[in-house]
Amino acid sequence: MSSAEEIARGAKAAFEKSQLVPASERINALHVIRQELEAHKAEILAANVEDLKAAQVEVEAGKMDNAMLSRLNLDKGDKWDSMLQGISDVAALPEPTGKVSYARELDDGLELYRVSCPIGVLLVIFEARPEVVVNIATLAIKSGNAAILKGGKESNRTTLLLSKAISAGLAKTSLPSTYIQTIQTRAEVSSLLDMDRYIDLVIPRGSNSLVKNIQNNTRIPVMGHADGICSVYIDESANVDKAVRVVVDSKTDYPSACNAAETLILHESVVTTIWPKVAEALLAANVKLLCDAPSLAALQSSSVSAPASASIAPSTDADYSTEHLSLTIAVKTLPSLQAAMEWINAHSSHHTDSIVTESDEAAHIFTRGVDSAGTFVNASTRFADGFRYGFGTEVGISTGRIHARGPVGLEGLVTYKYMMKSKGAKGHIASEFGAGKKAYKHAPIEASSVPF
Numbered sequence: 001m002s003s004a005e006e007i008a009r010g011a012k013a014a015f016e017k018s019q020l021v022p023a024s025e026r027i028n029a030l031h032v033i034r035q036e037l038e039a040h041k042a043e044i045l046a047a048n049v050e051d052l053k054a055a056q057v058e059v060e061a062g063k064m065d066n067a068m069l070s071r072l073n074l075d076k077g078d079k080w081d082s083m084l085q086g087i088s089d090v091a092a093l094p095e096p097t098g099k100v101s102y103a104r105e106l107d108d109g110l111e112l113y114r115v116s117c118p119i120g121v122l123l124v125i126f127e128a129r130p131e132v133v134v135n136i137a138t139l140a141i142k143s144g145n146a147a148i149l150k151g152g153k154e155s156n157r158t159t160l161l162l163s164k165a166i167s168a169g170l171a172k173t174s175l176p177s178t179y180i181q182t183i184q185t186r187a188e189v190s191s192l193l194d195m196d197r198y199i200d201l202v203i204p205r206g207s208n209s210l211v212k213n214i215q216n217n218t219r220i221p222v223m224g225h226a227d228g229i230c231s232v233y234i235d236e237s238a239n240v241d242k243a244v245r246v247v248v249d250s251k252t253d254y255p256s257a258c259n260a261a262e263t264l265i266l267h268e269s270v271v272t273t274i275w276p277k278v279a280e281a282l283l284a285a286n287v288k289l290l291c292d293a294p295s296l297a298a299l300q301s302s303s304v305s306a307p308a309s310a311s312i313a314p315s316t317d318a319d320y321s322t323e324h325l326s327l328t329i330a331v332k333t334l335p336s337l338q339a340a341m342e343w344i345n346a347h348s349s350h351h352t353d354s355i356v357t358e359s360d361e362a363a364h365i366f367t368r369g370v371d372s373a374g375t376f377v378n379a380s381t382r383f384a385d386g387f388r389y390g391f392g393t394e395v396g397i398s399t400g401r402i403h404a405r406g407p408v409g410l411e412g413l414v415t416y417k418y419m420m421k422s423k424g425a426k427g428h429i430a431s432e433f434g435a436g437k438k439a440y441k442h443a444p445i446e447a448s449s450v451p452f
């Protein structure tokens with residue numbers, strides 16, 4: 001048996017065994033894992049420093065962009081504490097499995113229930129953002145899924161120790177040791193993509209090319225979490241202060257994130273009024289502006305100029321379908337809200353797009369006419385995140401449509417099954433129902449859980 005088959009079979013066996021483990025034990029596992037992480041913080045962060053040093057060499061050699069360093073750094077800002085808090089927050093969330101969404105009495109003593117349950121075995125591939133291995137393991141355990149996880153190669157040292165802490169925590173519970181497994185190479189991913197007998201869902205979280213490559217190389221269902229070509233549209237009835245705040249935050253809060261704005265669309269009526277003020281704020285935040293002719297001309301005829309740390313340049317067509325993942329934004333001027341929506345639907349990655357407007361009608365039209373996982377009004381695209389949505393943490397941000405879309409929390413990791421029970425003295429058989437025979441009752445049953 002190949003190591004990939006051993007990993008996949010081990011995950012499936014762990015999932016099947018975990019189905020009879022009470023939810024309380026899964027919650028206990030989360031608390032124990034948090035304790036293990038806290039106990040091994042120093043060595044984990046030391047490994048992260050080694051990953052960062054290796055990445056810095058790549059950046060200096062021009063083989064890696066700076067955006068990777070902030071993504072890779074587990075000690076940056078409140079990342080470590082947020083990672084741990086996410087475990088506790090998810091542990092405290094309502095139990096996502098065993099919930100009844102449909103219940104009918106088909107006949108006297110014949111009851112049918114539709115009940116939420118885990119998907120099964122997940123294979124999740126994600127970028128070099130170390131905390132993600134903990135985020136996803138947490139959601140998988142809470143929702144009763146087994147998981148096989150692979151982070152970006154740049155974070156291997158950190159991911160390995162995080163995974164060891166997770167395994168050490170699991171070993172102190174009745175959950176199987178193969179419930180959460182990690183792999184580190186693309187070759188292992190490739191082998192696992194053949195294991196549709198054991199793996200129930202692949203979640204590639206990364207570039208478009210990653211998602212397409214996975215989709216093209218497996219029979220396993222795929223939930224793609226692809227790139228974020230997000231935009232902000234400044235409508236003709238926008239408030240200038242809101243426009244400045246929303247655009248600057250969407251671009252500069254975390255430029256390497258998939259939910260950072262990459263395109264700014266201007267209604268032509270604001271190009272000499274609001275746009276110069278927005279441009280001034282972006283330039284002050286060291287943003288490179290790639291402008292179409294009208295937005296460029298407006299700046300040239302205004303007093304706005306670029307400091308040494310920023311720049312203003314003509315845009316190219318390619319700039320509007322590029323995920324810059326840096327302090328760069330492409331600027332486009334269009335004649336109407338309709339034109340802006342058509343532009344977004346044609347050029348975005350259908351991730352998250354925002355309108356700045358004081359018109360309720362424009363807001364209504366934009367939030368329905370833009371075909372994206374998130375359509376916001378007067379709010380930064382950076383809100384597109386599982387923690388900020390109140391999910392505790394996230395698997396990622398699904399740019400697909402089936403089953404889960406946008407930031408994916410527990411609801412994206414459960415499906416359902418049907419449970420039926422006959423209380424009849426002779427049981428129930430289908431052939432006694434139908435034309436000329438007994439009719440079905442289909443009487444609703446009020447139930448939040450299955451009574452057997």
Ligand SMILES: NC(=O)C1=CN([C@@H]2O[C@H](COP(=O)(O)OP(=O)(O)OC[C@H]3O[C@@H](n4cnc5c(N)ncnc54)[C@H](OP(=O)(O)O)[C@@H]3O)[C@@H](O)[C@H]2O)C=CC1
Pocket residue numbers: 125126127128150151152153154185186189205206207208209210213225226227228257258323395396397398399
């Ligand atoms: N929608 C979302 O939730 C998110 C989307 N992203 C997107 O990810 C991108 C940035 O991350 P980046 O690391 O550059 O993305 P990549 O797609 O290059 O890498 C992400 C992960 O996929 C793996 N991978 C990439 N190509 C393949 C392949 N052909 N076969 C198997 N595995 C593969 C990488 O492995 P290896 O380590 O070997 O390179 C890594 O583990 C941006 O586009 C960003 O928008 C990022 C985070 C969240």
Ligand SMILES: N[C@@H](CCC(=O)OP(=O)(O)O)C(=O)O
Pocket residue numbers: 071127128129254256257258259382384385386394397
């Ligand atoms: N949803 C997360 C970021 C997800 C994401 O894009 O990750 P990455 O591309 O690794 O920065 C956040 O808003 O911080």
